Amino acid sequence: MAQIFHRSTNTVARVSIYGSLVALLALSFALYGLSASPYYTDVNQPKDQPVPFSHRHHAGELGIDCRYCHTSVEESSFAGVPPTQTCMTCHSQIWTNSAMLEPVRASYRSGRSLEWIRVNALPDFVYFNHSIHIHKGIGCTTCHGPIAEMPLTWKANTLQMSWCLGCHRAPEKFVRPRDQVFNPNYQPPADQAVLGAQLVKEYQIQSLTNCSTCHR
């Protein structure tokens, strides 16, 4: 009786059995790598905006307080995106002929808002409140990164649940004194472990990790 399979089939079989194991491992690593990459998470990817607004210039070099524009951050869940009028408080006086700022002036004339491209967005099934984090001593840069060094704004953290939980499980590693919350150049002290534990106690910070804390 003639052979059904060629001799080489033995090799092919062995290679495909072990090869598929290797391929499966490689695939899981590739998927893991992809899910952690900026391609998927959008971290460190500066976004083009209708006007190339620079936080480095305004918050870093000029030292304008975060709350000058993000007015509702201390009272509300939403920090607030400033209306065109806020821009015009200065730009009606300076750089009034700048071509770069023409969209701002156009918006002011027409009353139609600038359509900023959102950089940090949480899904709708997550409840997040800025004010409580501010009041418990979580600084702007803890989540938003080195904002004073961003010419165009980018997302500094993944905003994934594991990242949220990293702080919710160990707030003492991230908390800072309340008077430093809006300091974009704040660096945690060497004794953060001591200071953090003390602030957690003083500000009565709870480690809230119930599902319903955020998924209400």
Place this chain on the structure above:
Amino acid sequence: MSASHTPPIIEPGYTFASVSDKISSIILGRRTPRWWWLGLAVSISILMVFNLAVTYLLARGVGIWGINIPVGWGFAIINFVWWIGIGHAGTLISAILLLLRQKWRTSINRFAEAMTIFAVACAGAFPLLHMGRPWLFYWLMPYPNTMGTWPQFRSPLVWDVFAVSTYATVSLMFWFVGMVPDLATLRDRAKNRLAQVVYGFLAMGWRGSAVHWHRYETASLLLAGLATPLVVSVHTVVSFDFAIGIEAGWHATIFPPYFVAGAIYSGFAMVMTLSIPLRKLYQLEDFITMRHLDNMAKVMLATGLIVAYGYMMETFMAFYSGDTYEKFMILNRMTGPYRNFYWTLILCNVLLPQVLWLRRVRSSVPMLFVMSLVVNTGMWLERFIIVVTSLHRDFLPSSWGMYYPTRWDWATYLGTLGLFFTLMFLFLRFLPVIAIAEMRGLVPAGSGGKKE
């Protein structure tokens, strides 16, 4: 019972060659019988109903089912438990009876294992569909994820995931490994090229050398050793889905043994339901003899009695505990709005199967077939009663309600029967329905044997 009256496990007059001929000719030899086409057509039509029901479910969500508060677990869980229970007979036959050297298992183990795998496939569909968003099923697996959380390991539903996926994997391996020598037989006997290549591929280069047989025997025993605890553990974990919940009618220590016995009970009933038409249609009465049917009937009788003891103890404990809710639950089962289901269940699972004590019944094929259907029905009703009556009137009378399955519930349930029988018909046509190599082992010594 004297030995002379015991029917043999294989009729006399067979040789190695004639056993191989008879079983492999089902696949290779004769023309595909007309009843097979008819059966497959009917099964596939029902499978299409399943596809329709699932498609509509994915489009609209689980609201199309009759589930709601207070009965959040309706048909999905009833059918899951029913199917997974049916699978247990296959594992019992292939693993425990192999280790116990019960030779009569030989001719029924292959299709009982197939039944297990197909039943697990049907069972697995229900929790997946009940999730509402089945495409996120992988959230049930512990893997490093962006949520920074693990599944809730304290929940028996998570234990279920491991129990059932282990069960499916081991059953599939056991089935396939056991089939390799037979696939080689088919490869060697096949005339057309396609069949040779396909069976040859599946036979994985089996040459029947002494080394191959040695490894085959070792692998079978190892897999049997792995599968044996599963017979007990899988349905124990399934019973924990209920027993861990603090709900009258669920929170009982008797649940694990009572569920395992019920699983084997319904599983043997299903093996009987399948084997009776099978032996008739393929003229396999010489291989699946009256001895097999008699033994299966006895297993059903024994496990049925354990199940009956379970019902009795549930009732007894309700009153003995003095717990108001337990007492109310049992009275509600017996006299509440679902009382007809309860008493039909008692009739099907406890009263009618007592006829199996009579040898006259055990040697009557039609009677056994009817009894197997009765037990299948009874075991389905048992799960209905456990799930629905405990939930529909629990601690808070203001939230009492009724559970009515919708047409989509029925379409999904009947649809899985379509899935099951489609797979079964394909199996009958393309794979050896009886283990050829093992049957050859029964030939020399006839009804007894010195070799496995």
